[in-house]
Amino acid sequence: MNKSPGVIQLLPQDVIERIKAGEVVQKPSAAVKELVENALDAGSTEIIVQVSMDCLREISVQDNGCGISDLTLAVQRHTTSKLQKVDDLFALQSFGFRGEALASIVQATGRVHIVSRTIDRPVAFQQSFSPASKQASKATPCARKPGTTVTLHDLFATMKQRQKMTNDYPSIIQLLQSYAVLYAPRGISFVCQKLKKAQPDLNTGSIVKQNQQLSDISTETHGLLSVSQQEVTKKVLAQIHGSQLLESLAYCESKLLGKESHRKSNNNNTTDRLNDVNLSLLSDMAGIPMHVSNVEDVARVVEVDGEIFSCQFWCLFTKPTSKHLQQRTSLNLILFINNRLVECAPLKKRLEELYSNGKHLIFLAIEVPPQQVDVNIHPTKKLVALLFQEEVIDHVSARLSTAMKNLDRGFTSSQVL
Ligand code: ADP
Ligand code: MG
Helix, strand or coil: CCCCCCCCCCCCHHHHHHHHHHHHCCCHHHHHHHHHHHHHHCCCCEEEEEECCCCCCEEEEEECCCCCCCHHHHCCCCCCCCCCCHHHHHHCCCCCCCCCHHHHHHHHEEEEEEEEECCCCCCEEEEEECCCCCCCCCCEEECCCCEEEEEEEEECCCCHHHHCCCCCHHHHHHHHHHHHHHHHHHCCEEEEEECCCCCCCEECHHHHHHHHHHHHHCCCCCCCCCHHHHHHHHHHHHHHHCHHHHHHEEEEEEEECCCHHHHHHCCCCHHHHHHHHHHHHHHHCCCCCCCCCCHHHCCCCCEECCEECCEEEEEEEECCCCCCCCCCEEEEEEEEECCEEECCHHHHHHHHCCCCCEEEEEEEEEECCHHHEECCCCCCCCCCEECCHHHHHHHHHHHHHHHHHHHHCCCCCCECC
């Protein structure tokens, strides 16, 4: 091996672009995730994804969101409408913030075609972009309802080795199913279809519409999800996993709000502190039957640099007693933290311990204050760093464990905390 130091030099821009693109668009499902998250950020209520059989030749994501005002600018690297200053990173309400997904997708694709109409314009504009020509086509007007359609033609045309990867459709459908469950109670529907196939593999349109009509007449909203929202969520899960799942599903939720008063009034007394949280749990969940059997169930009040641990979650889980065929436990954990679909191995391990055997499902949506989560630690954002990771894991598993015990004791209500 040559031991003399090499010359350090800046990479040419096109190489930098290609490396970045490879990190962001690792698989077809990663491209779909970025496009769908853009559609959600744009306030869409209907998102339609269509893919060719091989998930490479064509992928399109159509939405009815706010539209893009400048297509050429949108596909440049580090151009975003979602972030202005560094502090915004710690109060993010959007999925996007780096302004590099569309730029990376263009770099990784033979041709990207975008059609978009903003609400204030009478016509849409369409434009094509490709990495080879370096030149975008001219934007031309066309007809379209407000919203955006992004179509990728020949994904990985510039990265031949990635074309050989096995079919990514299972990951695409799983991704969209997860979003469909989370967003159904908020009135957002998803369709996923293979091109040339008559029937979509996922279509939550009618369930979502039905729920909207119902919630027009119903006013109950005492928990994180109202009863009708729980119902619509269960229906979507049943559409995905089969109707036999419905009878084995239970719902639970918890709100633990770290408040200024906890810190000030309870500096030294641990018991008081726990009671204080206990009380706040009870009052935050007013109207919902709750059984807090002992204070150990309740998470500790923890403070780091003036931040007080807060966490709320809702969860649909299969009851431990539900019929199962397997001897060993296998847990399908679908986890959202602040609306982001993420993985968290230590949390999954703890939740697996709640079941003794069988095939189980937990759909878990956790919310923590935006300043307690760093979303910028992974190129595809599938991991996040939590300021209070241990506390979140303790809290969620303790509450879920109580919920399961209460179910065992025969509580009939679906809300068992
Ligand atoms: P980011 O989402 O991080 O801002 P992207 O490259 O994904 O970066 O998108 C760049 C910009 O293009 C976004 O900030 C947004 O203004 C616009 N955009 C992209 N997709 C859509 C869409 N479907 N609807 C409306 N605006 C979009
Ligand atoms: Mg984006």
